[in-house]
Amino acid sequence: MARIKFDYSNVKNFVNDHELAQMQTMVNAVDRDLRAGTGVGSDFTGWVTLPTDYDKDEFARIQAAAKKIQSDSKVLVVIGIGGSYLGSRAAIDFLHEFYNNYLPDDQREFPQVLFAGNSISPAYLNDLIKVIGDRDFSVNVISKSGTTTEPAIAFRVFKDLLEKKYGQEGAKSRIYATTDAKRGALKGEATTEGYETFVVPDAVGGRFTVLTACGLLPIAASGADIEQLMAGARQAQADYADPDLATNGAYQYAAMRNILYRKGYTTEILANWEPTLQYLAEWWKQLQGESEGKDHKGIYPSSANYSTDLHSLGQYIQDGRRDLMETVIKVATPVSDYVVPVTDEDLDGLGYLQGKNMSYVNDTAMQGVVLAHVDGGVPNMIVEIEKQDEFSLGYLFYFFEIAVGISGYLNGINPFDQPGVEAYKTNMFALLGKPGYEDKTKELRARL
Numbered sequence: 096m097a098r099i100k101f102d103y104s105n106v107k108n109f110v111n112d113h114e115l116a117q118m119q120t121m122v123n124a125v126d127r128d129l130r131a132g133t134g135v136g137s138d139f140t141g142w143v144t145l146p147t148d149y150d151k152d153e154f155a156r157i158q159a160a161a162k163k164i165q166s167d168s169k170v171l172v173v174i175g176i177g178g179s180y181l182g183s184r185a186a187i188d189f190l191h192e193f194y195n196n197y198l199p200d201d202q203r204e205f206p207q208v209l210f211a212g213n214s215i216s217p218a219y220l221n222d223l224i225k226v227i228g229d230r231d232f233s234v235n236v237i238s239k240s241g242t243t244t245e246p247a248i249a250f251r252v253f254k255d256l257l258e259k260k261y262g263q264e265g266a267k268s269r270i271y272a273t274t275d276a277k278r279g280a281l282k283g284e285a286t287t288e289g290y291e292t293f294v295v296p297d298a299v300g301g302r303f304t305v306l307t308a309c310g311l312l313p314i315a316a317s318g319a320d321i322e323q324l325m326a327g328a329r330q331a332q333a334d335y336a337d338p339d340l341a342t343n344g345a346y347q348y349a350a351m352r353n354i355l356y357r358k359g360y361t362t363e364i365l366a367n368w369e370p371t372l373q374y375l376a377e378w379w380k381q382l383q384g385e386s387e388g389k390d391h392k393g394i395y396p397s398s399a400n401y402s403t404d405l406h407s408l409g410q411y412i413q414d415g416r417r418d419l420m421e422t423v424i425k426v427a428t429p430v431s432d433y434v435v436p437v438t439d440e441d442l443d444g445l446g447y448l449q450g451k452n453m454s455y456v457n458d459t460a461m462q463g464v465v466l467a468h469v470d471g472g473v474p475n476m477i478v479e480i481e482k483q484d485e486f487s488l489g490y491l492f493y494f495f496e497i498a499v500g501i502s503g504y505l506n507g508i509n510p511f512d513q514p515g516v517e518a519y520k521t522n523m524f525a526l527l528g529k530p531g532y533e534d535k536t537k538e539l540r541a542r543l
């Protein structure tokens with residue numbers, strides 16, 4: 096039985112009963128394409144069977160490396176951008192307490208995991224170096240292509256800092272490189288320098304790499320159980336193998352999004368009710384946006400953190416343009432709870448809540464918001480997971496991955512490439528004077 100409850104009862108005002116069933120033929124066709132490798136972009140569908148077909152020897156090396164980092168470092172700096180950091184960042188936030196990174200070293204069992212190379216901001220880099228201070232640290236540099244500018248700059252900086260602190264040999268034993276098996280500057284550098292190296296499989300595109308070494312090493316170093324993460328994903332792989340829309344929740348989600356998209360609901364909000372899920376939405380936004388935004392079509396993925404954003408975006412969602420659909424991630428069992436304090440006098444008018452669990456208030460608010468948004472014209476779907484543990488997260492990652500594969504194919508695009516991201520890179524390289532871009536440099540400078 097599926098470990099996620101997918102509840103689409105709140106789309107019934109927007110989608111007729113027969114519409115989902117009528118998607119079955121199309122869903123069967125795209126499911127076949129995805130699994131048989133006969134669809135577009137099939138060279139990048141290795142993630143479909145990754146939870147069962149991963150490299151077990153490398154997995155053991157990841158666990159050993161995580162243990163070493165835990166034993167010799169107070170901080171792990173994870174250098175990467177996009178799919179090379181969002182999955183591990185999402186997982187580490189999801190699996191640890193919200194203020195995990197604020198705990199002082201003497202109260203921590205595992206290293207702080209901090210991220211670099213996900214922007215070009217010098218201020219951010221300076222702040223990060225300052226917060227590491229004179230503490231022991233290691234670096235995991237992650238880039239599938241091995242040529243991305245942001246992580247390459249950050250790696251130069253941290254490699255230099257490591258070498259100054261530990262000497263060249265000492266630095267080498269603190270650098271872990273996760274990259275392509277054969278190609279790219281990072282692969283070349285790792286081989287020359289003799290870093291411990293982990294592989295991003297060819298058949299897994301950046302945004303699908305959370306269950307490869309890209310995600311697994313930082314997640315394991317943070318103290319989380321990556322065996323359970325993979326076990327959850329494996330369970331989902333088995334549970335979502337049958338394309339029957341009567342039972343396959345991930346496929347129901349993909350098909351519903353497609354039905355709603357065709358009716359003009361062109362933006363999807365992924366909403367959560369726990370601050371530790373904020374980065375899960377960031378991971379999801381890349382997964383959806385980079386997979387589906389092609390050929391001038393696709394659902395625009397956005398996110399909201401409730402109840403916080405009800406006091407900022409709430410007005411728009413309730414009352415703005417009616418092109419929104421909303422998917423709520425609900426956690427059935429809260430990580431912890433708190434009872435609203437009981438007071439003799441009811442000065443703040445909160446007497447009706449006193450003695451009640453905050454999880455009850457949060458949950459009830461969620462139900463109220465779902466109904467309000469549905470009444471306001473926003474179709475709503477709920478993805479309910481059991482709890483915030485590794486198994487549930489692995490399951491959830493797979494749920495969204497398989498859904499976006501199906502959803503992208505249903506919309507007639509290649510969900511596994513990202514040609515659009517090259518445009519900004521070309522302009523940036525040209526303006527920065529990278530060799531090979533001379534004509535473009537002239538053309539762009541004339542426009543500035």
Ligand SMILES: O=P(O)(O)OC[C@H]1O[C@](O)(CO)[C@@H](O)[C@@H]1O
Nearest residue numbers: 177178179238239240243301516
């Ligand atoms: O791991 P890499 O190759 O550095 O790429 C990072 C990210 O950049 C992109 O290639 C977009 O430029 C994403 O697809 C990817 O997740």
